[in-house]
Amino acid sequence: MDFDLIIKGGTVLPMTPGRAAIRDGAVAVRGGAIVAVGPAAEILAQAPAAEVLDAGGGLIMPGFVNTHTHLAMTLLRGVAEDLPLKEWLEAHIWPAERALMNADTVELGTRLAAAESLQAGVTCVCDMYFHAARVAETVAAAGLRAVVPESLIDFATPSCPTPEIALERQRALLERYRGHALVVPAVASHSPYSVSAANLVKEAELAEEFGAPLVIHLAETRWEVEKITAEKGVTPVAYLADLGILSDRTVAAHCVHVSDDDLGLLAEFEVGVASNPVSNLKLGSGVAPVPQMLARGIKVAFGTDGAASNNTLDLLRDAQLAGLLYKGLSGDPTCMPAHSLLEMLTIGGARVLGLADRIGTLEAGKRADLICVALDRPRAVPLFDPFAHLAYAARSADVRHVVVDGRVVVRDRELLTIDAPALLADVRAVTETVRAGVSG
Amino acid sequence: MDFDLIIKGGTVLPMTPGRAAIRDGAVAVRGGAIVAVGPAAEILAQAPAAEVLDAGGGLIMPGFVNTHTHLAMTLLRGVAEDLPLKEWLEAHIWPAERALMNADTVELGTRLAAAESLQAGVTCVCDMYFHAARVAETVAAAGLRAVVPESLIDFATPSCPTPEIALERQRALLERYRGHALVVPAVASHSPYSVSAANLVKEAELAEEFGAPLVIHLAETRWEVEKITAEKGVTPVAYLADLGILSDRTVAAHCVHVSDDDLGLLAEFEVGVASNPVSNLKLGSGVAPVPQMLARGIKVAFGTDGAASNNTLDLLRDAQLAGLLYKGLSGDPTCMPAHSLLEMLTIGGARVLGLADRIGTLEAGKRADLICVALDRPRAVPLFDPFAHLAYAARSADVRHVVVDGRVVVRDRELLTIDAPALLADVRAVTETVRAGVSG
DSSP, rough: OOOOEEEEEEEEEEOOOOOOEEEEEEEETTEEEEEEEEHHHHHHHHHHHHEEEEEEEEEEEEOEEEOOOOGGGGGGGTTTSSSSOOOOIIIIIIIHHHOOOHHHHHHHHHHHHHHHHHHTTTEEOOOOOOHHHHHHHHHHHHHHHHEEEEEEEESOOOOOHHHHHHHHHHHHHHHHHHSEEEEEEEEEOOOTTTTTHHHHHHHHHHHHHHOOOEEEEESSHHHHHHHHHHHHHHHHHHHHHHTTOOOOTEEEEEEOSSOOOHHHHHHTOOOOEEEEEHHHTTTOOOOOOOOHHHTTTTTEOOOOOOOOGGGOOOOHHHHHHHHHHHHHHHOOOSOHHHHHHHHIIIIIIIHHHOOTTTSSSOTSSSSEEEEEEOOSSSGOOSSSSSHIIIIIIIIIIGGEEEEEETTTEETTEEESSHHHHHHHHHHHHHHHHHHHHOOO | OEEEEEEEEEEEOOTTTTTEEEEEEEEEETTTTEEEEEEEHHHHOOOEEEEEETTTTTEEEOOOOOOOOOOGGGGGTSSSOOOOOHHIIIIIIHHEEEOOSSSSHHHHHHHHHHHHHHHHTEEEOOOOSSOOOHHHHHHHHTTTTEEEEEEESSOSSSSSHHHHHHHHHHHHHHTTTOOOOOOOEEEEEEETTTTTHHHHHHHHHHHHTTOOEEEEEOOOOOHHHHHHHHHSSSSSHHHHHHHHHHOOOOOOEEOSOOOHHHHHHHHHHEEEEEOOOOHHHHTTTOOHHHHHHHHTTTTEEEOOGGGSSOOOOOEEEEEEEHHHHHHHHHTTTTTOHHHHHHHIIIIIIHHHHTTTTTHHHHHHHHSEEEEEEOOGGGOOSSSSSSSHHIIIIOGGGEEEEEEETTTEETTTTTEESSOOHHHHHHHHHHHHHHHHHHOO
């Protein structure tokens, strides 16, 4: 039987345990799944392919997994900068969000985020926003794999006037997207300080009923820890553990201010931690103890957070920055070695999202989510070790081809699923109203 | 009289004090110098131009100034990674350097660095390496502005068997390149711990005789501070001050471990500080107190350091990282605001190198060193403020055109002065010997 697609002409980095790089390797795809990984000569001899993608002497590897973002917030990129956190959030981001965000603009911002993500080599994201049905449609059309939750807060959101309506929307989403090829429907509760204990428990029950991820912000700022500790007598992590809602399906974003006991709970309940190094630095929130999490076997990987606090969705840049940050702060250049960073960008991210059986490595049986990284710029020579190159020298601009679920979505750095010039024009037109407010 | 070159079709950011962005602006160049900056309609009405460069709706701004690097060490990019500092340096970098570096390979590595720098929007660098005569020829041919010193250490270097010969070579370089359009000849002393007091004084006298920059590594590691303090009874900064060799022509790289008194000396003697955030983090050296330096009025800007410890010459990335780092470590999101970062990348870097009368801003009378930054990718929309865009969202891959001293050296992201494919092939061939050593 013929292959649908063969990716060849480069060095394959399968990211499977113990499997070395395959020089002049190839990956064969059928029905959206990887069916063979090996030397190109062997793969090409097995069967012809309907489509061939040439890596042009670059690297062929799993796509990057962005474990935490707010896709549609690309529309608020750069709307306010260099301000104290409270002023930034309350005087700028929230008003802009209220003024701008409806189902149509969420769709537009999500499409912009999908375009940016795919071109940066990100093949899977975990979103956390509103109007989730529109988000799901949009990422599916763009060909981006995504965990898509509708978010619940104890007050009105852009899509749900009440938490009760949010719960209904969440259930509808979980039913509609069950078993979807690209969209993993999920539940999101904003945070321990903005959702009541009763609603948090309802959320966890809903997620459990559907075996769905439960996404939540957790221990992001010192303020949050002080508030919860004052009100509940325990840390935010312990509070969620006491409520019985932590599980191996929990995706906890941030976990910056966590105690040693908190780390023990995250490990015990097999919580997935989405660390957002750039956003945490930019907002002055702090630095999460990621090396300590890794040492304790906690599932931890990186997220960009939303573009309002990053300002990009360039996960490779953020992971590289994290690697440097932890070496510098620990004073230990052996901390966070290159291969470990690359694992976090791929299979580590898949584990955090509960998708390690489907994506994160290149091996037969997994879905075909992969990227080709070009080695055609001066920064790519000399190249002694591909992992070191990716961890310290490569840039997202080097991502040349992107395949998600077996579909070529970026070829020669250009999007095949989105009309980029039209998209950029649409965003400029819609955000002109926000700009007028900013300038005025 | 006609213009040689007009750059138009974008928003001009002159980076001059108080001068706002010029929408639909233009820059006119004659004889390598800027002769007019203003609205495009006005400039175009003044005279025709032999050559027109279109920014395609992007930003037109001064090129970036890399205040500290070791150009030829691009050949050692990634040769050893994730190792303790002493092992990395003594068991890998030094042996590879001894095996690989001669006049021809220094030329090759310098050409590679020039290619990478120009494509990343860097129009001026401060080098610190050996075989300076070859470095000077190479950067001049590439069209890159550079401060080029021959380096002195108290033992044999790849180019000079003794310090006495290094002093002779330094004098010859200073004489030969006096008044050169692109090359600023300079003196480099490796560090307070590797050059004797007598030689440091001779170096400073030579630099003073020619009015040349004196480049030196200073207070990079805790080890250095402890060693100098034990031997001299004062900190490395105070030791150089006591020797009488600090001046407004000193370019001091690193200054990570500096006391409050050291900061006072750096301010008093108007020393230029080249901070290398990525290298300092990657080697576990620490974090320089850059915000404190800025607060005290010390001239401070960014450098990449050599590619062996970075691993790129992507100064924009490094400055962005520094901005995030200082916000995060201080817990204050107002620290290192966008405009301040952009000043450090341009006019601030020029000040550190003593070149602020020649480069760093776009204004009549300065040399024409400028870049056009494209706004054609998803990360460029929406765009509320160009400085915030450059500080948080732009990538060096967005650098589309580069002009140095009035010469177009990069057009549509391609080098005009260097045959990039041939260069990459040459580097791969030469470093194959190093790779064999690494693998073996």
